[in-house]
Amino acid sequence: xxxxxxxxxxxxxxxxxxxxxxxxxxxxxxxxxxxxxxxxxxxxxxxxxxxxxxxxxxxxxxxxxxxxxxxxxxxxxxxxxxxxxxxxxxxxxxxxxxxxxxxxxxxxxxxxx
Amino acid sequence: xxxxxxxxxxxxxxxxxxxxxxxxxxxxxxxxxxxxxxxxxxxxxxxxxxxxxxxxxxxxxxxxxxxxxxxxxxxxxxxxxxxxxxxxxxxxxxxxxxxxxxxxxxxxxxxxxxx
Numbered sequence: 001x002x003x004x005x006x007x008x009x010x011x012x013x014x015x016x017x018x019x020x021x022x023x024x025x026x027x028x029x030x031x032x033x034x035x036x037x038x039x040x041x042x043x044x045x046x047x048x049x050x051x052x053x054x055x056x057x058x059x060x061x062x063x064x065x066x067x068x069x070x071x072x073x074x075x076x077x078x079x080x081x082x083x084x085x086x087x088x089x090x091x092x093x094x095x096x097x098x099x100x101x102x103x104x105x106x107x108x109x110x111x112x113x
Numbered sequence: 114x115x116x117x118x119x120x121x122x123x124x125x126x127x128x129x130x131x132x133x134x135x136x137x138x139x140x141x142x143x144x145x146x147x148x149x150x151x152x153x154x155x156x157x158x159x160x161x162x163x164x165x166x167x168x169x170x171x172x173x174x175x176x177x178x179x180x181x182x183x184x185x186x187x188x189x190x191x192x193x194x195x196x197x198x199x200x201x202x203x204x205x206x207x208x209x210x211x212x213x214x215x216x217x218x219x220x221x222x223x224x225x226x227x228x
Contacts (some may be wrong), residue, residue, distance in 0.1 A: 032215040043115065043154070043203050043219030089156065093215050100146065100169050101205075101217060103156040 003027050004092055008053035015113050023104050026071065032093040033066055034101070035075045037086045044089060048075070064073035080111045102108040116140065117202050117220035125226045131192040138185055144168070145159030145187040146207070147179055151200035156219060162187055164208045191225070198228045 005024045020033075031052055036044035050064045050073075053079040064074045073090055073097050085103045087108050091101040116139035119209075126132055138145050138216050147159040149172075158171035162181035174196075181187045191198060205217040 035216070036219075041221075042135075043117070043221050046216050046218060047114070049215060098165075100158045100161055100171060101156075102158065105155045 003102050006090060006107050008107050009105070010108040010110070012110045012112060013080045015082055015111055016079045019066060019075075019080045019084065019109055019111065021071040021075040021088050021090075021107050022076075022110065023075075024071055025073065025092055027092075028044040028068070028071070029095050030092040031095045033064070033073050034091045034093065035062075036089045036091060036103075037084075038089060039086050040107070047088075050061060077109075080109075082111045082113050085109055086109050115220065117204060117206050117218050118122055119137075119150075119223050120221035121223060122221065123224045123226075125228065126194060127139075127228055128196060130194050130227075131190065131224065132194065134189040134191070134202050134225075135164060135196075136187045136189070136206075138187070138203030138204075142206035142208055143185065144153060144207045145181055145185070146205040147189050148203040148205065148219075149189070149200050150222075151159055154200075156203070159189070194227045196227050199225055201217075201225075214220040 034049040035047040040042045048062045050066050065074045087106045088108045090104045118137045120135045143164045146161045150156045160179050161169040165181050176187040179189045201222045203222045205219045207217045
């Protein structure tokens with residue numbers, strides 16, 4: 001039973017264009033939604049998050065959108081840069097005292113120069 | 114650099130053996146989390162400790178155990194190892210185990226290979 005799904009295993013985008021990464025979840029009992037970036041041989045790096053009470057959060061080139069009615073989360077990167085090439089994981093943070101993250105399967109983003 | 118350290122970086126061992134993975138959280142973080150990333154399973158939550166006490170359990174096998182020490186570092190013990198235990202094991206830390214910070218910071222991981 002996958003609570004978090006990233007249906008696109010890979011995405012290629014031209015440098016300077018917008019990258020849109022998508023994530024769907026099946027449960028409403030989450031406090032926060034997060035995006036992590038992962039390079040090979042490194043641990044996931046926190047990128048941006050959004051509270052369940054908001055629908056948009058922006059940090060520089062990165063914007064996360066939350067559509068609670070559709071149970072859908074997206075990450076927009078604009079403009080995309082070659083250094084953004086990595087695996088992107090969405091994650092949801094369970095509510096309550098146990099703050100465990102449940103991750104999606106990841107999307108490999110390749111930004112072409 | 115996230116501030117979370119993990120040792121060793123790589124570990125190669127045989128089936129049936131036991132290993133211990135070590136994690137030091139970021140300074141000031143009370144909560145430690147362990148995750149397993151295998152090829153076919155993605156990142157899976159194993160267990161969480163908060164200030165020395167177990168807070169939550171995920172998909173952790175009975176052959177695996179963990180603890181958090183008074184200095185807040187944590188160890189993950191894996192015993193009776195099987196080929197399928199080969200994976201990347203990540204430790205993460207956050208400020209609090211309950212309400213509060215929602216961001217978890219990950220270490221570089223330990224790559225375990227069971228032969």
